[in-house]
Amino acid sequence: MALPTTLERLYDAHAQAVFAFLLNLLRNESDARDVLQELFVKIARQPDCLRNAKDERGFLLRMAHNLAIDALRRRETRDRNHEAYGQESVVFAASPTPDEQTYREQLAAALGEIPAEQRAVVHLKLWEGLTFEAIAETLNISTNTAASRFRYGMDKLRDRLRPLYEEIK
Amino acid sequence: MKTDDFETSFRKPPFRSIPPEWRGEILQAAQTAAEVPTPEPRQVWWRELLWPCPKAWAAVAAAWVVILGSLWIGGEKSESSGMVASAPQPNAPTILALSFQYRFNLIDPPPPAIIEPPKPSSMRPRSERAQNIAVA
Numbered sequence: 001m002a003l004p005t006t007l008e009r010l011y012d013a014h015a016q017a018v019f020a021f022l023l024n025l026l027r028n029e030s031d032a033r034d035v036l037q038e039l040f041v042k043i044a045r046q047p048d049c050l051r052n053a054k055d056e057r058g059f060l061l062r063m064a065h066n067l068a069i070d071a072l073r074r075r076e077t078r079d080r081n082h083e084a085y086g087q088e089s090v091v092f093a094a095s096p097t098p099d100e101q102t103y104r105e106q107l108a109a110a111l112g113e114i115p116a117e118q119r120a121v122v123h124l125k126l127w128e129g130l131t132f133e134a135i136a137e138t139l140n141i142s143t144n145t146a147a148s149r150f151r152y153g154m155d156k157l158r159d160r161l162r163p164l165y166e167e168i169k
Numbered sequence: 170m171k172t173d174d175f176e177t178s179f180r181k182p183p184f185r186s187i188p189p190e191w192r193g194e195i196l197q198a199a200q201t202a203a204e205v206p207t208p209e210p211r212q213v214w215w216r217e218l219l220w221p222c223p224k225a226w227a228a229v230a231a232a233w234v235v236i237l238g239s240l241w242i243g244g245e246k247s248e249s250s251g252m253v254a255s256a257p258q259p260n261a262p263t264i265l266a267l268s269f270q271y272r273f274n275l276i277d278p279p280p281p282a283i284i285e286p287p288k289p290s291s292m293r294p295r296s297e298r299a300q301n302i303a304v305a
Binding site for chain 1: 175176179180181182183184185186187191192194195196198199200202203
């Protein structure tokens with residue numbers, strides 16, 4: 001059984017990052033919460049799983065990714081619309097300026113339109129600042145696959161957000 | 170717009186903050202789950218019994234599959250060589266479909282199998298052969 005202080009320390013240090021990753025991946029706050037709780041339940045039951053982890057954040061993101069994939073597969077059989085439209089829950093924090101708020105809404109919609117595996121790589125590269133090697137280790141894919149998925153995801157985001165960027169210029 | 174320009178000018182807004190009330194709920198749920206003893210999985214005992222190297226066992230299983238497969242193929246070839254090829258046995262779905270069609274008179278039932286009586290053996294006991302000779 002994991003010590004309460006260990007769980008609290010992990011939660012305070014990494015829960016926000018893991019939640020953001022899950023929210024971007026699952027596009028649903030309720031599902032993200034369920035997976036986040038399942039993650040900490042697993043850690044509480046098997047505290048030794050973190051003993052040999054070189055990077056706690058990377059290890060937790062990897063566990064979160066695996067659990068999120070399971071959740072996505074379960075949801076696919078129930079309702080495919082969640083994944084397709086990707087606007088189930090608000091993803092980004094609200095902005096005080098209308099232009100920025102519009103941009104955030106458009107970006108959230110654009111992210112929802114790219115496949116989950118590409119979205120995961122884009123998130124880890126841009127918002128977590130991981131290298132392709134670290135992303136490959138986190139997602140259990142090759143470095144080339146990580147780079148390819150990032151390229152494809154960014155191409156789709158660029159095409160989707162091109163009118164918005166042109167307008168901003 | 171070039172990809173590099175897009176990436177450099179790409180703004181990454183912050184994600185929503187995790188609701189603060191979740192902290193207590195999630196940690197409490199994790200603590201409660203950890204206090205419930207997890208039953209030992211059934212497969213632990215055989216894992217401990219067998220050599221803990223799944224790759225080696227997988228290789229042994231693959232070798233057996235190859236051996237059995239080659240024996241099976243060799244057995245089929247010896248059966249078919251020098252013998253009249255028999256009609257392939259219908260599989261279960263085919264049998265089901267045929268029975269459905271027979272029942273609704275969609276097709277004629279197959280002719281009854283003609284069972285030829287066994288040929289009398291030419292090898293008679295010596296006592297019977299002796300009697301025939303005497304009768305003749």
